Amino acid sequence: MYGLINKALQAFLTENYGAALWSRVAHALGLGPEGFEAMLRYDDRLTEELIDTAACVLDKPRAALLEDVGAFLATIEPLRRLLRFGGSDYWEFLFSLDELQGRGLMTLPDLELPELSLRSESGGRFVIEVRGPIAGWGAVMAGLLRAMADDYGALVLIEAAAPSGGLERVQVMLLEAAYASGRRFDLALPPTRVPA
Amino acid sequence: MSGDLSPCMSVLQGGLSPAALGELMPMFLWLDRHGVICAAGPTLTKILGPGPVVGTAFESHFHLRRARARRHEQDETHPGGRKLILMLLSHPEIGLRGTAVEVGPAGAEGMLLNLTFGIHLADAVREFGLTEGDFATSDLAIELLYLREAKAAVMDELRALNGRLEEARRAAERQALTDPLTGLANRRAFDGALQKAVRAQTQGGAPFALVLVDLDHFKQVNDRMGHAAGDQVLNWAAGILTEEVRRGDVVARTGGDEFVLLLRGAIDRAALQTLGRRMIARLEEPCVVDGTPCRISASIGIAFSRDYPVPEADRMLADADAALYDSKRGGRGRCSIHAAGAAA
CATH class of the missing domain: 3.30.70.270 (Reverse transcriptase/Diguanylate cyclase domain)
Structure with missing residues (x-):
């Protein structure tokens, strides 16, 4: 799959734990410190190895690491913006998750994002079923949904639920969609200069 | 139109309220026979404001660059609409396009216009501070803006990747043409x-x-x-x-x-x-x-x-x-x- 996902993990490790730690992980994987190229393709097994190696080096459970990665993804500004196009509030955003995979494909026709399916239950409770090419997308989504709730200014309780029927599941309790003001999001960015 | 109308048609003939029209088409304009705006959708009101829009002349806001009759293939007797290309007088760089249809028999009730920014969408969104609520749910504006940014992100990555590959290619070429001991040509x-x-x-x-x-x-x-x-x-x-x-x-x-x-x-x-x-x-x-x-x-x-x-x-x-x-x-x-x- 695209190096995009590996590259995101690389950026997460470098920014949160420093270049030295990333070098150790890269070395263990037989990579140079420059690591991954987002737009080149790599074997899926390398992603698994990368996650396991990072979890081992950081001495962190895999799920906890992936939740942190999910939260980190929501702080990457271009990605945060793309996610915010999902809806004008957190409630709409949750419903846009069904389309997340499709939106990804609209960007890159062979991008392997997980398939998400949102089920709305009573009392503001939602269950998101995650079907992804790599085990752990559920944890990534839990972290990402929590960070996006902050971004929208919504008050939520999020936890990874027990997998069922081979699907990872995330449970979201939406207590208040407009709890805080959230971060600013303008539909259009100021015009940017054309890179030389 | 013939005598026995369906209930749906009589409601339409009775007229949709401007508020309901605005909900469906936030960028609609209703002009009377003299070209005076008698109703406008909320997004157009925002764009043409501040100040009242209803009661002002269409020509005081827009320059009509082109109008062309749209042919109606199924129904030859249908008068058909007109495709319009407009320019905003206050922002000449922002173009608009849309369709105009006559309201009432022979346009007795004026003309209904539904407009869109087309390719000028991002400029207009920025210029007028538009939000998701300013677009109809059926409008693909948000998807277009999303795609625009997603494309830019992918292009940035590809451009950077190309730069790195080119640098690597040049380094390999230099290496292939250089004597490693002296640095002279080989x-x-x-x-x-x-x-x-x-x-x-x-x-x-x-x-x-x-x-x-x-x-x-x-x-x-x-x-x-x-x-x-x-x-x-x-x-x-x-x-x-x-x-x-x-x-x-x-x-x-x-x-x-x-x-x-x-x-x-x-x-x-x-x-x-x-x-x-x-x-x-x-x-x-x-x-x-x-x-x-x-x-x-x-x-x-x-x-x-x-x-x-x-x-x-x-x-x-x-x-x-x-x-x-x-x-x-x-x-x-x-x-x-x-x-x-x-x-x-």
Whole structure:
């Protein structure tokens, strides 16, 4: 799959734990410190190895690491913006998750994002079923949904639920969609200069 | 229209409220027969404001750039709408397009317009601070804005990747054309340069000289002081040869103690001879390696492109080699120029 996902993990490790730690992980994987190229393709097994190696080096459970990665993804500004196009509030955003995979494909026709399916239950409770090419997308989504709730200014309780029927599941309790003001999001960015 | 209308049609004929119309088409305009705005969707009101919009003339806000009747293929009797291309007078850079249809029999109730920004969407969103709520749910505006940013992100990544690949390609190319010890051109790079010079000369370009330089007594330095010292001497010799030529000339190391120079531009036999002698003199100065002076010399053989009606790379190399052999046979430390017209 695209190096995009590996590259995101690389950026997460470098920014949160420093270049030295990333070098150790890269070395263990037989990579140079420059690591991954987002737009080149790599074997899926390398992603698994990368996650396991990072979890081992950081001495962190895999799920906890992936939740942190999910939260980190929501702080990457271009990605945060793309996610915010999902809806004008957190409630709409949750419903846009069904389309997340499709939106990804609209960007890159062979991008392997997980398939998400949102089920709305009573009392503001939602269950998101995650079907992804790599085990752990559920944890990534839990972290990402929590960070996006902050971004929208919504008050939520999020936890990874027990997998069922081979699907990872995330449970979201939406207590208040407009709890805080959230971060600013303008539909259009100021015009940017054309890179030389 | 005939007499028995469906309930749905009578509601439509009774008229949708401007608020309901605005919900469906936030960018609609209803003009009366005189072109005065009698209702407008909330987004257009925001764009045309501040101040009241209803009651003002269409022409005070828009310049009509083009209008064209749309043909209605299913129903020939249907009057059809008109496709409009408009420009906002307050923001001439922002274009709009839309459809206009008549309201009421023969347009008695005026005209209904539904507009969109089309390709100017992002500019308009920025300029008027539009939000998702300003667009109809059926509008693909948000998807378009999303795609625009997603595309930009992907293009940025690809552009950066291309830059890195190009840099890597150039580095690999440099490596493939460089002698790792001295940093001079290698045999491959030299062959390329020589071919180019030959081609240029046959097309009336500048003459050039091919100079073979063989270090004398280098083997003894290597044997006596080791390869590391030998390498230092080679680097020192490479430095001297590089200093003696002009920018644009090529200095290559083509073997253990063999160098080749390609000298371009205005040059004659006398100047070549002088240059050769000077290089030998400098190479005969002692080179101090680890505190021990080393002495070497050099033999030089030169072929000059002017001596050939049509220069050929192989022929010139063979002639320069013959001249080099003359230098060696003549006692080393000499410079010989291949005689014009002589066979190799």
